[in-house]
Structures are given as C-alpha cells and as structure tokens.
Amino acid sequence: MAKTNSKGEGVKPYQIKDGRWRAEITVGWTADGKRNRKTIYAATRAECATKLRAALGAKDTGILVTGKVPTLIEWMEYWLDNVASVKVIPRTLVGYRTYVRKWVADTNVARVRLDKLSAEHIEAIHINARAGGLAETSVTQLHRIVSRALTIAERRGKIGINPARRLDAPVPNEFTPDILTIDDARRLIRAATKDPHGARWIVALSLGLRQGERLGIGWDQIDLNAKDIRVTRELYRLPWEHGCPTVNNKPSCERRAHWCPEKVNGGLFIKLPKSEAGKRHLPLPSPLVDAFTQLKKRQDLERLQAGLGETTWTSANGERVDLVFSQTNGRPTDSRKDWGDWQAFLKSAGVPAVRVHDARHTAATLLLLMGVDGRIVMEMMGWSQSSMLKRYQHVLDEMKRDASNKVTEALWTAPTEDAQVVDLAARRAARARQTR
Numbered sequence: 001m002a003k004t005n006s007k008g009e010g011v012k013p014y015q016i017k018d019g020r021w022r023a024e025i026t027v028g029w030t031a032d033g034k035r036n037r038k039t040i041y042a043a044t045r046a047e048c049a050t051k052l053r054a055a056l057g058a059k060d061t062g063i064l065v066t067g068k069v070p071t072l073i074e075w076m077e078y079w080l081d082n083v084a085s086v087k088v089i090p091r092t093l094v095g096y097r098t099y100v101r102k103w104v105a106d107t108n109v110a111r112v113r114l115d116k117l118s119a120e121h122i123e124a125i126h127i128n129a130r131a132g133g134l135a136e137t138s139v140t141q142l143h144r145i146v147s148r149a150l151t152i153a154e155r156r157g158k159i160g161i162n163p164a165r166r167l168d169a170p171v172p173n174e175f176t177p178d179i180l181t182i183d184d185a186r187r188l189i190r191a192a193t194k195d196p197h198g199a200r201w202i203v204a205l206s207l208g209l210r211q212g213e214r215l216g217i218g219w220d221q222i223d224l225n226a227k228d229i230r231v232t233r234e235l236y237r238l239p240w241e242h243g244c245p246t247v248n249n250k251p252s253c254e255r256r257a258h259w260c261p262e263k264v265n266g267g268l269f270i271k272l273p274k275s276e277a278g279k280r281h282l283p284l285p286s287p288l289v290d291a292f293t294q295l296k297k298r299q300d301l302e303r304l305q306a307g308l309g310e311t312t313w314t315s316a317n318g319e320r321v322d323l324v325f326s327q328t329n330g331r332p333t334d335s336r337k338d339w340g341d342w343q344a345f346l347k348s349a350g351v352p353a354v355r356v357h358d359a360r361h362t363a364a365t366l367l368l369l370m371g372v373d374g375r376i377v378m379e380m381m382g383w384s385q386s387s388m389l390k391r392y393q394h395v396l397d398e399m400k401r402d403a404s405n406k407v408t409e410a411l412w413t414a415p416t417e418d419a420q421v422v423d424l425a426a427r428r429a430a431r432a433r434q435t436r
Contacts, residue, residue, distance in 0.1 A: 013040075013048035021048035025055050072117060073110035075158065076100050079149040089271065091236050099142050103129045114150070114159040119166040122146065126170060137172040144169075175391045177361035180205075184351045185362055191349040192291075196298060199291035200325050200338075201345060204356070206285055208363030208381055211356050212236050213278075215333055216270055218321040224293060227284045231382065233270050233321070234278075235332055240266030267316035268332055277384035295324070302328050361392075368396055 011024040023040045040055060042048035070078065080100065085093055104110055107128055109121045125146065129139050147164035154162045180188070185205055192198030192205075203214050209231065216235035223229075242251040243262035253260045273279050284292070303311055311330030312322045325333050333341075342356045360381070367377045374389045381388070 013042070013045050013052060015045070021045050023048050023052040025052065069113045069115045069158065071111050071113055072121075073100075073105055075114055075153055076104060076110075076146070076149050079152055083152055084149075089274070090238055090269070094238060096145050099138075099145050103132070103134065103142050104146065114153055117150075117159070117163045119163045122164045123167055135173060136170055140170040140172040176394075177365065177392065178354050178358045179365045180351065180354060180358065180362045182366070185366070187349050187351055188346070189287075191345070193287065195345070197295075197325075197341075199288070199295045200333075201342070201359070202288050202291050204359035205363060206288055207282055208360040208367075210234065210360060210382075211335055211338060213273065213382075215323075215325055215335065215338060216321070217324040219296070219324055220322065222284075222292060222324065224284075224289055224296075227286070227289050229282050229284055231273065231278065231280050231282065233319070234273055235268060235270060235315075235335075237268050237335065238266050238316075240264070268334070269317045270315040270319035270321060271317075273382060275382070275384040277378070278382040280379060280382055282380060292324070299326075303330075365392055365396070368392055 013021045013023045016022050021042050021044060025038050025040070038055060040048060040051045042051055077100075080093070080097055084096055088096070104125060107125060109117075109124050112121055122143070126139055126143065129142055130136075134142070143164065147162065147169075150159060150162040150164050153159040188201060188205060192201040195201070200214065203209055203217075204211075207229070209217075212234040213231050216233045217229070217231075218233070221230045221232060240257045240260065240263040242253065242257050242260045243264040244251050244253045244260055246252065251257075251260060253262070257263055257266070306328055308329060311326070311328075312320050313326065313330045313332060314320050323330065323332050325338075327333065339356055342359075343353055346353055364377060364381050367380065368374070368389075374386070377383075378386065378389065383389075
C-alpha cells in the first residue's frame with residue numbers, strides 16, 4: 001500500500017504486482033485542475049528511493065520534465081504553429097518556417113527528444129547549415145530561432161535547461177553596406193529626372209525608404225502643398241499555401257502551391273511599418289515634389305485614356321489603397337519587377353549594379369557624411385535602435401580618410417616650376433575692365 005511522505009515529498013516507494021517498486025511526485029496542476037504527477041519505477045526499493053530524491057531535487061530547481069517529451073522537430077512545429085504565429089508578423093513567420101524546414105527538419109538532430117538534447121546537438125545544426133552554404137549572419141538567425149523555441153519549451157516544463165544557452169552563439173558577419181559613390185548617385189538622380197517613372201528611384205535615393213514602404217505609398221500619404229510624406233504602410237508578399245485536401249501527405253492537386261486551384265493565405269498584403277519608429281513624417285525635397293506632380297498628371301491621363309474609372313487596389317488583407325507606384329489599372333508594382341526595373345535603370349545610367357536596398361544605405365550614409373545629427377538620421381530612416389548608426393561608422397571613417405588623402409594630395413604636392421602666384425588685386429582690376 002502506498003504511503004505518503006510529508007507534504008511536497010511525494011509518495012514513498014511501494015512494490016507493485018509485477019515486482020517493481022514505484023513512487024510518485026506531484027509536480028503541478030493541469031489546465032483542468034487535476035494533479036500533474038510524475039511516476040518513478042525501479043527494480044529495488046533503494047533504487048526507487050534514490051530516483052525519488054533526484055526527482056524532488058529536479059523539481060526544486062525547476063528542471064523536472066513530465067509527460068511525453070517531444071522530439072526537436074515536433075516541438076519546433078508546435079512552436080511555429082501555436083506560439084510564434086501569435087507573436088510575429090506573417091512574413092517573419094514564413095522566414096522562420098523556411099529556416100526550420102531547410103536546416104532543422106532533415107537533420108538527425110530533428111529526431112532527438114528534447115530531454116536528450118545537448119549543446120553539441122545545437123552545434124551540429126550550425127555545422128550542417130554552414131556546410132550547406134549558409135552565411136554566418138544567417139546561421140546566427142537560425143540559432144536565435146531554435147533557441148527561442150527551446151526557451152519556451154523550458155518555461156513549459158518540456159525540457160530541463162535550454163541547451164542552446166550552453167554554447168556561444170554564432171557571431172554574424174560584420175555589416176558592410178554597399179553604397180553608391182556621390183558621383184553615381186548624382187548620375188542616377190539626373191537620369192531619374194528625365195525618366196517618366198523616375199520618381200520611384202528619387203524616393204529611394206533621397207528619402208531612403210525601404211522597398212516595401214516605397215511600393216506601398218498611397219496618394220493619401222503625400223501632401224504636395226505642404227511638401228511632406230507620411231510613411232504609414234508597407235507592401236509585402238506572402239507565398240501561397242495549398243487549400244486542397246492532402247493525400248498520403250501530398251496535396252491532391254499535385255501542383256505547386258501557387259498553381260493550386262484552392263490556394264490560400266498568399267498574395268500581396270499591406271501592413272503597418274514593423275516598429276513605431278517606422279511610422280514617420282518626412283519633408284519632400286522640391287525636385288521630388290515636382291516629380292510626384294508630374295507622375296500624378298501622367299497617371300491620371302493614362303487611366304483616362306484607358307477608360308478606367310476606380311483604380312483603388314484592395315490588398316489580400318482588405319486594405320484599399322490608391323497606390324503611387326502602380327500599374328495603369330491601379331495594381332501594385334511587385335517587388336520582383338521593381339528589382340528588375342532598378343537593375344535596368346542602373347545599366348541605362350551607366351552605374352554599377354547594386355541591390356535596391358543599397359539605395360537606402362546610400363541615403364543613410366550621405367546624411368551622416370553631411371553631418372546630420374544621428375537622432376535625425378534615425379527618425380528619417382525609421383530606425384528604432386541607435387545601434388544602427390554604429391553599423392555605418394566604419395564606412396564614414398573610410399570616406400573621411402579618403403577625403404583627408406585628397407586634401408593631402410591637394411596641399412602637399414610639390415608646385416610645378418612655372419607656377420605663378422596669383423595677384424588678386426590685378427585679377428579684380430582685369431575683371432572690372434571686362435564689364436565696362
């Protein structure tokens with residue numbers, strides 16, 4: 001017959017019919033108010049008592065694991081579906097799922113139970129990802145995703161201690177933005193001024209908006225009279241998912257999700273900027289006001305000639321927007337097409353190929369190089385953390401060093417033999433005679 005120890009010490013070891021010894025310990029309460037017990041079995045009474053004491057010690061230190069322990073991939077999928085899906089925006093969740101599918105799901109570590117995971121298992125995930133060609137910055141992100149999921153498992157008693165905390169996290173590669181030279185930026189601005197759709201690129205170079213912010217601009221955000229713009233939305237795409245029934249773990253339509261007749265959850269969406277700092281008012285340079293004015297006139301004329309009435313576009317999540325950088329019918333410019341247009345624009349202007357996002361890096365760097373206060377740059381760029389400023393410091397240092405070298409070359413180069421000292425008084429007198 002089972003005998004109870006003092007309160008909190010569980011049920012003393014007792015022998016059951018098959019000859020084994022059994023003990024019990026209450027570790028908490030379930031959601032429906034029932035006791036959550038851990039049962040201990042052993043071949044002898046002494047062994048059972050030893051295991052009971054160990055369990056009580058684990059309970060006191062908060063590392064006692066109860067119930068069926070999931071494997072790493074089972075827990076990652078649960079965490080993605082039920083925890084991360086509530087905490088993060090859909091686009092970020094898509095990225096998390098991609099990391100887990102590509103770099104965790106198909107590894108041997110994926111099948112290891114959480115209570116058997118070690119720091120070496122997490123390290124094996126890193127090694128596999130690096131061998132697969134993943135950059136160190138992305139390995140760092142993968143580590144953060146796995147570690148976050150395991151932290152939640154630890155809090156919920158699915159694992160004793162998060163093993164990811166027992167090793168040094170990967171260190172991301174040093175951030176080195178690719179920026180356009182001032183001359184190249186000027187060439188692009190000059191070319192954009194002559195381009196019917198050049199306002200798209202002037203916005204990128206002068207205001208440094210993110211691609212999604214730029215493509216999500218509506219005419220309601222621009223006040224041409226006040227010469228300002230409100231950055232309050234962002235355009236982004238989510239991949240389609242199968243909506244058809246699954247047969248033998250495969251979609252019944254036997255197509256890719258994009259071509260599934262019953263596809264769901266994908267398309268182009270509109271959302272608020274990712275942080276409060278991302279919502280901002282920005283003054284418009286006068287040339288950009290002129291570019292927007294001409295774009296609006298041309299857009300209205302094209303739609304009138306096409307016989308189009310209402311051209312307000314409705315996003316997949318129900319947002320109605322009269323987009324600035326849109327197709328004639330009002331539909332948005334897709335990010336992939338925007339990228340292709342940018343590359344073609346660079347080539348036509350005779351400027352080396354860089355990413356669309358590098359226009360933003362260029363805008364931030366030029367502002368800092370001109371001596372604009374860091375807090376103002378943060379507001380204009382929509383940065384929420386001052387650490388973003390430090391990422392550009394080494395670029396600025398290199399530019400300052402280059403400027404110093406040019407000063408050295410200008411002032412310390414030996415004068416030519418026939419160089420003559422300019423008589424300023426004589427020059428002024430000559431200019432006065434010419435104007436008479």
